[in-house]
Amino acid sequence: MWKWVLGGVALGTVIFLLVIGVDVLPVLLLAGLAALLFNMPALKGLTRSFAQPLRAAAGGAISFQDIGGQASAKQELVEALDFLQDPEAVQELGIRPLKGILLTGPPGTGKTLLARAAAQYTGSAFLAAAGSEFIEMYAGVGAQRVRDLFSRARQLAREQSRQAAIIFIDEIEVLGGKRGQNQGHLEYDQTINQLLVEMDGLRSQKDDVQVLVMAATNRADLLDDALTRPGRFDRIVRVELPDRAARREILELHTRQKPLAEDVDLDRVARETFGFSGAHLESLTNEAAIIAMRRGLRKIQQEHFIEAVDKVMLGEKLDRRPSREELERVALHESGHALVAEALRPGSVASITITSRGGALGYVRQAPQDDRYLHTLQEIEDDIAVALAGMVSEELTLGGRSTGALQDFEQAFERGRLLIFSGMSPLGVVSEETLPESELHLALTQVVHEVETKVRALLQAHVDDLRVAAARLCESERLGGAELRRICGLPDLEEPLSKEMAAT
Numbered sequence: 364m365w366k367w368v369l370g371g372v373a374l375g376t377v378i379f380l381l382v383i384g385v386d387v388l389p390v391l392l393l394a395g396l397a398a399l400l401f402n403m404p405a406l407k408g409l410t411r412s413f414a415q416p417l418r419a420a421a422g423g424a425i426s427f428q429d430i431g432g433q434a435s436a437k438q439e440l441v442e443a444l445d446f447l448q449d450p451e452a453v454q455e456l457g458i459r460p461l462k463g464i465l466l467t468g469p470p471g472t473g474k475t476l477l478a479r480a481a482a483q484y485t486g487s488a489f490l491a492a493a494g495s496e497f498i499e500m501y502a503g504v505g506a507q508r509v510r511d512l513f514s515r516a517r518q519l520a521r522e523q524s525r526q527a528a529i530i531f532i533d534e535i536e537v538l539g540g541k542r543g544q545n546q547g548h549l550e551y552d553q554t555i556n557q558l559l560v561e562m563d564g565l566r567s568q569k570d571d572v573q574v575l576v577m578a579a580t581n582r583a584d585l586l587d588d589a590l591t592r593p594g595r596f597d598r599i600v601r602v603e604l605p606d607r608a609a610r611r612e613i614l615e616l617h618t619r620q621k622p623l624a625e626d627v628d629l630d631r632v633a634r635e636t637f638g639f640s641g642a643h644l645e646s647l648t649n650e651a652a653i654i655a656m657r658r659g660l661r662k663i664q665q666e667h668f669i670e671a672v673d674k675v676m677l678g679e680k681l682d683r684r685p686s687r688e689e690l691e692r693v694a695l696h697e698s699g700h701a702l703v704a705e706a707l708r709p710g711s712v713a714s715i716t717i718t719s720r721g722g723a724l725g726y727v728r729q730a731p732q733d734d735r736y737l738h739t740l741q742e743i744e745d746d747i748a749v750a751l752a753g754m755v756s757e758e759l760t761l762g763g764r765s766t767g768a769l770q771d772f773e774q775a776f777e778r779g780r781l782l783i784f785s786g787m788s789p790l791g792v793v794s795e796e797t798l799p800e801s802e803l804h805l806a807l808t809q810v811v812h813e814v815e816t817k818v819r820a821l822l823q824a825h826v827d828d829l830r831v832a833a834a835r836l837c838e839s840e841r842l843g844g845a846e847l848r849r850i851c852g853l854p855d856l857e858e859p860l861s862k863e864m865a866a867t
Contacts, residue, residue: 427480430473431616431641432609436602440464440477443598444485450526450573461597462562463576465535467583468602471642474579477602478531481577488520488528494537497554505538505554513561517572527573535578536585555587562595604640607633613641617648624662632668635713635728639675647671669714673728677720685724692757693717693725694833696767699756700727700749701847702825702832703818707745709853712844717836724767740787743778747814748821750775755818759826760833775814779807825851 427437446453446461453460464481466474475491482489492512497505516528532538542552562576578596580586590596605613610633618629636644650671655663685693697715704727705712717725729749735742754768783806786792790806822829828851835850836842 425476425479426483427477429616430476430480431613432605433473433477433602434609436466436477436600437480439598439600440481441484443600444481444575448485460573461575462594463578463596464598464600465583465586465591465596466577466579466600466602468581469604469640470581471640472602472604473641474602475531475533476641477600478529478577478579482529482531485527485529486525487575488516488523488525489531490516490519490528491531491533494532494534494539497538506557509554509557509561513574516574520572526571527575530574530576532576532578534580536580536582539578539586539590541585541587542589555590559589559595562590604638605644607637610636610639610644613644614648617645618663621648621652622662624664626665627663627668628665631665632672635669635672643675647675650674673716673720677723677726680718680720685719689724690717690837691833692761692765693767694836695756695760695829696753696765697725697727698829698832698836698842699752699754699822701842701844702756702829702851703752703821704729704749705844705847705851705853706821706825707748710844710848712847714844715832715836715842715847716840718840738781738785740782743782743785743787744810744814746778747775747782747811748818750778751811751815751818752822755815755822756829759819759822760830775811776807779810782810783807828852 427441430437443461443464446458450460466477468474478491479489481487490512497508512530516530520526520528539555539558542555576596583591583599591599611629614629614632632647636647639647647668648671651663651667654667654670655661694717697717701712701715708729711729713728715725715727720726727749738746750771753771754764757764757768780803782788783790783803784793784795788806788810790798790802832842832847832850835846
């Protein structure tokens with residue numbers, strides 16, 4: 364309140380002096396200087412906040428043994444980090460210490476966990492930051508933060524009586540993007556320039572603290588070439604999605620503290636979750652535990668994991684309820700997907716459902732017997748056939764199509780493009796950049812139409828089975844793979860868990 368009173372008095376005084384003809388400029392200058400001195404502590408704090416060192420994180424909370432899968436990434440990291448553990452041998456052999464390690468790979472694969480485990484493995488001080496924390500609109504702030512980060516890392520190592528420090532920068536593509544792309548603002552370039560200087564090691568070679576920079580990104584293509592050259596980021600470690608064995612190991616880690624029922628088979632869950640990252644698997648085990656708690660159970664059962672996979676893939680069940688006519692159409696659509704999938708890949712269908720989840724009114728889940736990384740011509744054509752089967756089944760039983768097949772068409776043409784640009788079409792080996800759009804359109808149309816003809820003939824021979832399966836689906840909203848095989852008169856193989864193949 365008193366500040367408002369003083370402000371009013373000062374303003375009145377200035378107006379009075381102007382009225383009587385007094386020059387008030389010297390008075391205003393003195394008043395401004397006094398205000399600046401009075402507020403100096405606040406201004407100093409503001410300046411410090413722009414250049415404040417970034418947060419420290421506890422590096423000893425996790426080890427490599429606590430990270431499931433990623434055996435090759437961990438081995439490559441350990442080999443690189445051994446340089447920090449035996450500096451005498453490094454010096455005797457004339458080895459230049461590594462300056463940086465770049466972790467690249469899809470989101471959720473454990474890049475941050477690997478960096479924290481590296482800090483414990485080497486007994487180093489650990490400092491973490493995000494790339495976005497260096498970027499500001501104020502000139503020079505980002506570069507100052509980079510200098511402070513390296514200074515803080517050395518100071519932290521000295522305080523902890525350690526010979527090395529690890530700086531981890533997450534989402535480094537924000538900080539280290541290619542230079543020259545921000546025409547109206549050079550702050551980005553100044554910031555990355557400062558990082559390049561710090562990683563060049565222009566400091567004295569007798570520095571008592573060795574600093575290793577670790578960074579993570581899922582967009583390595585955006586990084587500046589000067590940043591990824593040897594001498595800065597000397598090692599680039601790929602952290603890929605886990606394979607089946609690695610998924611099994613990750614599931615074991617995340618269920619160590621969870622009570623599991625006797626019917627839980629983590630091998631089957633690992634087979635189902637092809638394409639899941641470590642983060643997905645952690646969410647899967649957590650959702651399974653939540654489902655068990657909602658049902659008042661003390662142990663997590665296999666059915667809870669099955670439902671959790673659906674939830675992680677597609678989201679929670681929706682309250683919307685299609686009309687009877689729409690439900691029958693969805694049931695026929697999904698039954699067509701399942702029947703063709705089972706005919707082309709015996710024993711692959713795990714379940715069919717017409718329960719709405721996320722953006723899907725229904726879906727079919729298929730289980731690959733093994734993780735697939737290469738695809739033959741026949742496998743790609745089978746994928747296209749499964750995608751088109753829903754639409755064809757609607758035509759054969761209801762006499763027309765619906766918009767429910769839109770995503771199926773997108774999937775079919777995506778697989779068709781893969782077929783063409785892999786050199787498996789009549790066009791032979793072609794370049795995606797030079798192939799005219801008209802020729803691409805004709806080739807895609809030819810591939811899809813040929814597969815559609817085969818699917819139509821297959822479903823026409825099983826149209827009665829298709830109707831029976833759809834009727835069962837409308838009654839129970841879910842149909843197991845074993846029951847589908849009984850309806851179609853196919854051998855009842857062991858029913859595996861699955862992955863989503865088609866969604867309406």
